[in-house]
Amino acid sequence: MLTLGLDMNDDSLAGTPKRVAKMFVKELFSGLKPMDNEHSSFDNKYNYGEMLIEKNITLYSTCEHHFLPIVGKAHVGYISNGKVIGLSKINRIVNNFSKRPQVQERLTIQIVREMQKNLKTQNVACIIDAKHLCVNSRGIKDTASSTITAEFGGEFKNKEVKENFLNYIQLGTIFH
Template sequence: MELLENNELGWHQADVEEERKQNSTPEEKIDRIESLFGEIMKELDLDLNDDSLQDTPRRVAKMYVNEIFSGLNEDNEPRISNFDNVYAYHGPLIEKNIELKSFCEHHFLPIYGVAHVGYIPNDKVVGLSKLNRIVEFFARRPQVQERLTVQIADYLQKVLGTEDVAVMIDAKHLCVEYRGVEHCGSSTITQIYRGRFEDPLEQRKFLELVK
């Protein structure tokens, strides 16, 4: 009985700790990451008293929270406003070569490349820059490219109110270039087609336009 109670208490403490972390402010997260990253540097026998290294844990922590992993903070979700499709345009609307910068969640090394995003409007459209911001929001977190592609497509369907979306990502992974096989010439392509873009003819049109 005592063991059961201890286990239950352990689970409760873990839940409380998890809730505390989720409710942490960005500054609190920065403080904790700074401390933990400093420990990593010490384990690597780096001298934290060195002029060029002493502020590195803080710099890395701020970079993680405020920049490269800022997409983990729901407060940074892009504000998307829909506009009436006043010109009754119902052809494909494509934003290509959207700069993509993310991080591989397996090795915490950069992913970089381009995203091509398209949709067929119904009664509503969005500002073109919002498509870029959607890509950026989901890219700025530890990712795998397949999930990133799906997340962008799901979000586009939600905010645009249309089933007809296409997303293609062509990216290089530094976890392939700098470790393991160490090949620099390859890139990874993922693509997803929904609604009318499932039609092979529409897919070919999309691929021709984003070449």
């Protein structure tokens, strides 16, 4: 802040260094703390054998190259081989890996690997569509572009299963 020539005696800036440090540690990079890696999975007692998808999971991350925000949506699906996971746990996994300095490619893979570990199946897919403020607000300043990454495991590598997943995440959901 001193390098920027900001007056650190100004009342509005006096606590800023501490606030910024606290924001990074407790909020933006809270995913760097070890998480409860074993998210509760349960026996699939209903024998549900089709795809389960949690879509439009809001994610906020930070580009590790520029420390600027990444904002987007994750779509995560799995096909049970005997285990299911609480729906909110999927959102928590996305949130945890998002809350750290990150690149989108690695984030996508980390989400899939964590789901595979917890569900004890390879049948997991994740697609992320996100805006990178390092692209949108600096350099090229392309405000319309977004970045899409995908990782497919197990049955999701099958063309028909992958197409079904892609079709499902495009469905519009309207709640009244």
